Amino acid sequence: MNKIVDKEYYSDNVVRLEVEAPRIAKARRAGHFVIVKPDEKGERIPLTIATSDVKKGTITLVIQKVGVTSRKIANLNVGDHITDLVGPLGQATHIEKVGTVLMCGGGVGVAPLLPIVEAFKKAGNKVITILAARSKDLIILEDQMREHSDELIIMTDDGSYGTKGLVTEGMKRVMDREKVDLSVVIGPAIMMKFASLTTKEYNVPTYASLNTIMVDGTGMCGACRVTVGGKTKFVCIDGPEFDAHQVDFDEMLLRLSGYKEIEQKADQDYLDQHK
């Protein structure tokens, strides 16, 4: 049982939770994720760790309400408990000094990107960060990102904040202007697909952090499998970060929709019950 010690709404649908997990707080590195099962009857889902506080023994998770399980987690309040939380899982991000890095976060993908931005900055890189979202209210962690970036660019689809346009337009502008040595993209699968295609045009090595369907998160089930460079890989133990140019994003998008009909119905039932 892990207690929620702090909660903040970034928007109606996006919530930051600070959760007691002293061992995980100490062990986790940038790129790691946890598996969360909110209650007895709940489902196990992966969530990437945003930050941790070793002294307080807490980790921070950012959750967007997209289905029953994410709603259940986001609806927990300070003092409530998560029934099951396990981690840190996956391979930590490989951090090194490469020169100029272009960090692209879409939606709540910005949360797991934060520790990576921090680590690359600390390693002595020039860090250019792009935060992208549909509209202003969905831009999160702007101040923290600004603190650890040499330059921060904000892109919104509707132009309600920063520059109007897609993340790829912002990326092109940077790569047209200067040499980028490495890019990391985290966000919705469709965003990562196009961000990856963009950096490929510029021959910039790119990592994407994949968020697939998982059950156990320890290599046991294979629900998270993706094709990377023509080979089947497990996101939970081989990832979650992969060479984005090798990832078969179309297959990943398809696999993400594997339970869509069941999930949508369950979500509607949940919303009807919790009006």
Place this chain on the structure above:
Amino acid sequence: MSVSKEFLKEERDQAWRNEIRKSLTAKERTSLARVHMNEVDAMERILSNVEVNTGLTAEQAQCEAKRCLDCIDPTCISGCPVEINIPKFIKRIEQGEFLEAAKTLKETSTLPAVCGRVCPQEKQCEAKCFYTLKLKKEPVAIGYLERFAADYERESGQISVPEKASANGIKVAVIGSGPAGLTCAGEMAKKGYSVTVFEALHEIGGVLKYGIPEFRLPNSIVDVEIDSLKKMGVEFETNFIVGKTSSFEELKEEGYQAFFTGSGAGLPRFMNLPGENYIGILSSNEYLTRVNLMHAADSLTDTPILRGKNVAIIGGGNTAMDSVRTAKRLGAERAMIIYRRSMDEMPARVEEIKHAQEEGIEFLTLTNPLEYFANDKGRVNKMRVQKMELGEPDASGRRRPVAIEGSEYDIDVDTVVVSVGVSPNPLIPNSLPQLEVTKWGTISVNEENLQSSIPEMFAGGDIVRGGATVILAMGDGRKAAAEMDKYFKSKK
């Protein structure tokens, strides 16, 4: 490790044993017919998860127990990986002392109610029974009797807790709460060690919970066995991945002086066929975990499950049988086993195959999948298979399946469960670079004492064997506990 003949003889010479043995002649005993297990009717049982075998009545058990000749040289014991004193417990049943029978089981087995259900007795104790070896008759139903005694004790509410040596204050960690880990934990607790079992999942029991279905091994039975361990003082930490949540070094700093790794063979194999990543194609581990651990078929839980109409299971092992029978219970109209060899080579237990056949499972033997096809939503809708024939024996001694040219044809499927084996879970080896592993990724151990390249770490079960049975894992857990105990005593 083996029990001494002198000890067994001493036990056999006890007055009560002599008396019961002499109550019938050998001829009277061998003329009795083997008991049949009571079962729920096939058409009824596929409608729910009810346990298929319902156990023996006390009368049936006592009658079956009479068949046992209480041999001077009980060869059956040599067939049991945990060396249960088989004639002794059976004679206790014949005597009507069922609780004593259960106590005898617990002298060497941590999980008798589990073994009585899932052990392949026909390949172990029952294969070494005098009836099988010398009389060429059906063996004494040792497995049924084991289950009877364990169930009787549990249902009586008078569960005995094994005697424990006085606490020695030494902390040991067991990694993984499957059959190997639970057995090692129980044995170490008996010897007076302070034991903590670390489990990655949210439930204790490992493959007994996530793998073996309710209709073959109800979770409630596993829970009772786990409760017995708790009563013996074993502590459990769920949601804890040793090497990830905390490192080995940290656990050593916390006082753990030795480790037993029984982390299992939790990495499903796929066949790398075209289309294998389409929606609706999943590993048996995923399929069974969703149903057994996450209770996905229960409408009150959140974990989703795909209920297929035409479900194909690839493979012929016990896990394949568990998966195909699960598919039937989830409402499949066609639930098929696709296996590349013939029925004779099928590795699943005879009982599981029999039950599957009764339940209307189709067996497409000498058939191998080649490719999968999907609809416009990416859901698998067809598989191409090829007919096979048996050629020369291969390294496993079984005749090698050879493809028949031009025999390809398509089968309509909407769900495919790949059950072609598992590889060792890499989490523990990955977090301990100094730990030696084999080329298959299993942990290398000294076969004599199950010690790994790290002296304070012992290992057993599928993380060492690759993919074996519950009882072999339990045998390893028991042996490792004995060796770990020796290791501490030699250090003094």
